[in-house]
Every structure is written in structure tokens, then in C-alpha cells.
Amino acid sequence: MSPVPEIAQQLRQFIIDNFLFGQDGDGLSDGDSLLDQGIVDSMGVMELVGFLEATYGITIEDQELIPDNLDSIDKLVKFLTRKLQRVS
Amino acid sequence: MCGIAGIMNLDGARVEPVLLDRMIGRVRHRGPDDCGVSIDKQVGLAYARLSIIDLVSGQQPMRNEDNTVSIVFNGEIFNYIELRAELLRRGHKFLTQCDTEVILHLYEEKGEECVRDLNGQWAFAIWDRKKQSLFLSRDRLGVRPLFYAVANHAFLFGSEIKSIFALPGVSREIDPVALDQIFTFWVTIPPRTAFEGILELPPGHSMTVHDGKVTVKRHWTLDYGASAETAANVPGSEEEYAGKLLELLVDATRIRLRADVPVGAYLSGGLDSSVVTALIRRFTDTPLRTFSVTFDDPEFDERAYQQEVVRFLGTDHQEVRCTYEGIGRVFPEVIWHTEKPILRTAPAPLYMLSGLVRKEGYKVVLTGEGSDEMLGGYDIFKEAKIRRFCAAHPESSIRPLLFRKLYPYLPQLQSQSDAYLAAFFHARPEDTRHEFFSHLPRWELTSRIKRLFSDAMRSRLGSYDGYAELRDRLPPGYPTWDGFSQAQYLEAMYLLPGYILSSQGDRVSMAHAVEGRFPFLDHRVVEFAAQIPPRLKMKVLNEKYLLKRCANGLVPPSVRERPKQPYRAPEGKSFFSGAPLDYVDALLSPERIAHDGIFNPGAVQKLVEKCRQGRASGIKDSMALVGVLSTELVVEQFVRNLKEDVPGAGDRAATAPIYHR
Numbered sequence: 001m002s003p004v005p006e007i008a009q010q011l012r013q014f015i016i017d018n019f020l021f022g023q024d025g026d027g028l029s030d031g032d033s034l035l036d037q038g039i040v041d042s043m044g045v046m047e048l049v050g051f052l053e054a055t056y057g058i059t060i061e062d063q064e065l066i067p068d069n070l071d072s073i074d075k076l077v078k079f080l081t082r083k084l085q086r087v088s
Numbered sequence: 089m090c091g092i093a094g095i096m097n098l099d100g101a102r103v104e105p106v107l108l109d110r111m112i113g114r115v116r117h118r119g120p121d122d123c124g125v126s127i128d129k130q131v132g133l134a135y136a137r138l139s140i141i142d143l144v145s146g147q148q149p150m151r152n153e154d155n156t157v158s159i160v161f162n163g164e165i166f167n168y169i170e171l172r173a174e175l176l177r178r179g180h181k182f183l184t185q186c187d188t189e190v191i192l193h194l195y196e197e198k199g200e201e202c203v204r205d206l207n208g209q210w211a212f213a214i215w216d217r218k219k220q221s222l223f224l225s226r227d228r229l230g231v232r233p234l235f236y237a238v239a240n241h242a243f244l245f246g247s248e249i250k251s252i253f254a255l256p257g258v259s260r261e262i263d264p265v266a267l268d269q270i271f272t273f274w275v276t277i278p279p280r281t282a283f284e285g286i287l288e289l290p291p292g293h294s295m296t297v298h299d300g301k302v303t304v305k306r307h308w309t310l311d312y313g314a315s316a317e318t319a320a321n322v323p324g325s326e327e328e329y330a331g332k333l334l335e336l337l338v339d340a341t342r343i344r345l346r347a348d349v350p351v352g353a354y355l356s357g358g359l360d361s362s363v364v365t366a367l368i369r370r371f372t373d374t375p376l377r378t379f380s381v382t383f384d385d386p387e388f389d390e391r392a393y394q395q396e397v398v399r400f401l402g403t404d405h406q407e408v409r410c411t412y413e414g415i416g417r418v419f420p421e422v423i424w425h426t427e428k429p430i431l432r433t434a435p436a437p438l439y440m441l442s443g444l445v446r447k448e449g450y451k452v453v454l455t456g457e458g459s460d461e462m463l464g465g466y467d468i469f470k471e472a473k474i475r476r477f478c479a480a481h482p483e484s485s486i487r488p489l490l491f492r493k494l495y496p497y498l499p500q501l502q503s504q505s506d507a508y509l510a511a512f513f514h515a516r517p518e519d520t521r522h523e524f525f526s527h528l529p530r531w532e533l534t535s536r537i538k539r540l541f542s543d544a545m546r547s548r549l550g551s552y553d554g555y556a557e558l559r560d561r562l563p564p565g566y567p568t569w570d571g572f573s574q575a576q577y578l579e580a581m582y583l584l585p586g587y588i589l590s591s592q593g594d595r596v597s598m599a600h601a602v603e604g605r606f607p608f609l610d611h612r613v614v615e616f617a618a619q620i621p622p623r624l625k626m627k628v629l630n631e632k633y634l635l636k637r638c639a640n641g642l643v644p645p646s647v648r649e650r651p652k653q654p655y656r657a658p659e660g661k662s663f664f665s666g667a668p669l670d671y672v673d674a675l676l677s678p679e680r681i682a683h684d685g686i687f688n689p690g691a692v693q694k695l696v697e698k699c700r701q702g703r704a705s706g707i708k709d710s711m712a713l714v715g716v717l718s719t720e721l722v723v724e725q726f727v728r729n730l731k732e733d734v735p736g737a738g739d740r741a742a743t744a745p746i747y748h749r
Contacts, residue, residue, distance in 0.1 A: 021694040
């Protein structure tokens, strides 16, 4: 399993490349809500989930598709760490 | 229906005919049947004609008996028969059966106030020789376009911007603020256009140019102040409202069938165009011709509903089938006509459709435009209603379930969890007091595209605030209106003229010399609709409730009861699914993007890659792609390489020009 800082960095890079097209990444802090910042829309959630499943080899259940799990880099890291522990 | 253009030299110099020829040559697609120019010293008027009423004697520019007033006019005055009879009673002498001559005499009678009597869609210019004054006017809702500029010591005007650009010495620069507005509101806030120094006369306004001074005045506005249920002089019961609405729609349709050429109709498969077609059916015994857009992609296709209406009303029907490749192929031509960046490809199929209509020999179609704005059909109204309802009790876990009722045709939204749906549409109680509450989600989402702007563009825009500019233009009564009416006002005053009637309306139909007529935009219908209580427009969450009531028996029950599906067309796939399109590769290349300086080349590259790989299907990415591509097409076609090889006025297919000197 990748260490936490590495996961955070991978997620940040994906979000900046895929949703911000490389722009304005400096302004994004790990606690920022992806919804409130207008970074993720309805399709964005799907893209994000697709990325998580493909990159980390996990399956995300419908009931896990909630902002509490996915709406900031911090929340994503916590969620992923939990999921990956369960997998390993 | 036609194209108009003109010049008023502010230094008094005589107008050179060759300049008028050039201007009108650029819009011969609007009026291929005839062409005319008239010059009175420092004023020149030019006209390209599409003959619809009084085919024999309706030539323009037209003058009155004593040659003191002359006019060029694009549009239709639907109540011209009644106005003509009244003017005859007052002793005016008519030489034609034409609606143009009615405006001329009405102007003699009432001056600039004449526009108040007109029921129609117009853009015209009147040269009043005695007053030495040029008077221009545009219809209430902005059906017909009218642009102007002051350059080369002259006042210049035309139905399309390309006429003004046809003159030497007129600068052609993209206005950064216009881009900021388009990438927020989808439209520019009139009088601004996409180009610096080129203005449009806003809908519902007139202007005069006299003694070197330009004065713009409003002649009509949309007022929701009377929509309170206590308003006097409007009927009270639901039945009375429905009766009055139907009566007005029947008459609005009746007078829109006035033409000396056959009239057809567009059928989308939705309620509005079906109602219009059904109403036309009442007035005609001949086979009614209808025309539709169909899509290969089932996500957008409404053919099944169209066919039901065709069977139900027994129309003679034809369709244009749109493929991804077809949309991608015609897109540059579409932007040549829209003359501004757009965020959707939806105008492209309508451009193809008007091509079919023209090929079939039709010049006039009636359509359902305006119903969603005036009678409460758009999803944005429903979304705002639910958001407002949820914001009233933010702790409720039941209320957000209503968000499932929104956008049933968007699979990616329907597959979201309840928690995410609630998060997407979330509104706090204090948000509901915002004057743009209904539109904030759309505008905020659209604004994200501005992340693609280059640093240079951002610094040129500085702290420009589109909301503040829009706020300054709100009518004084706006804060007192209910939220539903406020949302209607924003749609009707901005998206309707700037996009629906323009990029998706006049510009793509007149590209093939096809005139659209819109019964729902008859000002009597519009003014009555503004008085209908919102609860009858959207009953709970049932949109266009009152119209559906009127439509009972007129249209197939399935069409009346179907959930609303907005008209959309494929976006990313239109540019990247088939054979590569040369212009797309060229215009979106990092070199070209960097050279034009509007967008950040690296960011555009990432967006393009995402779209090319089919990873982008969200609304935001699609809008961004279409927005960037259409902006670059505007730059390419109007700023960098303005076409010189368009047919000039001298290239006259039908008849020789009429020169009045």
C-alpha cells in the first residue's frame, strides 16, 4: 500500500489534471470541498470513482458514494486508507 | 424577411454606393430574391429581399409619396392588415399590399411611437429627410437582429455584423468582457457583442441618430409586477386563464399564417411545437408540411414523439437525420452565422434543418419558441423551486429526494446517490434571497470554463464582475417579484434573445433564407403570460401546467404528458468520433491557442485529450470544448481571415438592383 502522502499527491495530480486542466492547482488545499469549489460535478463524481477503482484496485459500493467519503483530498485519503486496509 | 444594412456619414459626405453593395452582399443569404440600395446624400440604405408578402411590389428601400421618408425593414408586421385599414381611413394612400408600407405611414402618423402599434418581429431603419434623423427599431423580444457601430466618421448598421466588417477601416477585435459574459451567462449583455466597438440594439429598444448624436430608448419591457393573484383585469379561475391563453394563442397563430407563400412548421416532438402545429391545422385544409431534426444517437432523438404528432395531425412530414460527423462538419459554417462563441452544438442541426426546408421550397416556418420562457417550461425553474423548498428546511432528509425528479434524461445525474444529489443542488436558507438564486448553479458551472483563460486574458479582465453589470440592469420592480417570475425574466431577457432566438434561431434559419415565426412570442401572449400566477405555470412540479390544460385534445396524450426533454445535440462525439476534422486539429493546436492568447494552451490540450479519448461526457467539459472551439472559429473567420470571396451585391441571382439616387 502506498504511504498516505503519496496517495494524497496522486489524488491531487489527478484532480488538477482532469478537472482543472492543470490550472489553479496551487489554490487547492487538501481540506477544500470539491463541490463547493466547483471542481467536481455529477459526471466528475463518476470520473473520480473510475479513477479510484482503476488505480487502487478497489470496488466502491453504491452506499459509499457520498460526499463524506469523496468530497476533499483529505476525505478521499481517509476513505482510501480504510478501503485499502480492508483489501490487504 | 430580409437583410438590411446602411450608412449615415456623420461628416455629411455623400455615401458611396460601392460600400452599400459590399455591406448587403455579405447578407444575401438572408434575402436571395431581390436587392436594392437607395442613397440620399449622407444616408444610404441597403436591402436584400426574401419575398413573402406582396411578391410583386414589395421592393425596398421603400419611400412615401413625397419622398421625405424611406425605410429598410427586416421582419414581419402580422397585424398589418388591420393597421392598413385604419391608416386608409385616416386618408393615407397605399401603393402596395406590403407590411413595409404600413410602417412607413404609421411613422408619418405617430413618429417614433409607431412601434407601439406593431404586432410582429422587426428590425428597421427609417430615414426622415425633413428631420434629418435616422430612426431604428427592434421588436420587443429580439426576434430580428440589428447591429451598429460608429467608425470612419459614420454610423453603420446591419442585420449581421459581417456587413459592418465588410467596410474598410472597421476594426475587428474580440471583446474580452464579452467572452467573460458568454462563459458565464451563455450570452453577452446587450448592447455588447463579441466584438469591441460593435453593438446591438437591445430587444424592445429604438434609437435615433441625429446631428451626430446617437440616442437609445426602450419602447417595451417585460413586467411581472401584475402576476400577483389580486391583479385587476385578469381572469381569476384556472379555467378562465386557460380559456384566455388558448384564445390568444389561436389568434397569434392565425395572424402568423399571413403570407403569400406556403407556411410550414417545425416539430420537435415536444409540447410547444405540437401545439403550434395543431393550431395551424385549424386554419388550413391543404396538407401541412412539417419538418424535424432526428439523431442517430438515441440520447437526443425524439423521433417516436414526432411521428406520433405526424400521425395524429396528418401532416406531410420530412426530417433531417443528424450524425456526429454531420454536426462536426457544418460547425464552422454555423459559427460564421452565429457571429459569437456558443457553448452548445444544438444550433448545428437547426442549421441543417433550415437547409432542408429551403430545398423543399419553403420560406416560412412556425415554431414553438418562447413557450418555455413565458409559460414556465424550463428545468431551471423546477430546479430553483425544489432548491428553494429544500433550503426552507435544510435539516430535512426527505425533501432532497425531490432532486430525483430533476433531469430524468441525464443518466449520469440519475445514477448519483441521494447524498450526492442533495449536495449538488444544496442551497442554504440565506441563498434564496440572492437576486439570481435560480440561475446561480448554471452560471457558476459555466464560469468554471474561465479556468481555461490565459494569464493575459485574466489580467485584461481584472476584477470584472458580470453579476454586478447584470444587477445594474434589473428593472426597479424586480426585487418585489416572486422567485419564479424573476427566473422567467432572466431567461426571457437574456438567454432567449441572445441564444435561443439568435444562435439557435434567426441566424441559423436565415442562413438558408428561412423565416421563423413564433406564436408564443406574440406580445399579447407574452404580456398575458406575465400575469398568470406562477402556481398555474408550474403546478407543484408539473411544468407548463396551464398550456397542457389548453392542449387537451389538441395533441396526442403521450406528447402532452411526457416529461420535458430539452433540445440538445451531441457535443464531444461530434468532433472526435469520426474521421479527424482538419479545422479542429488546426484551431485547437497548442501553437494556435498560444498565438491567439485567449486560452491557456496546456489547459486546452488536457481538455482536448480528455474529449478525444472519450473520457469527457460531463456538461462542463462539453461546454468548455464547444466554447473554446467556437471562440477560435470566431477568431479565425472574423478576426484573422475574414472571407472576401462572398458574393457581392453585384452577384445578383434574381433581378437587377433597384437604385434610387
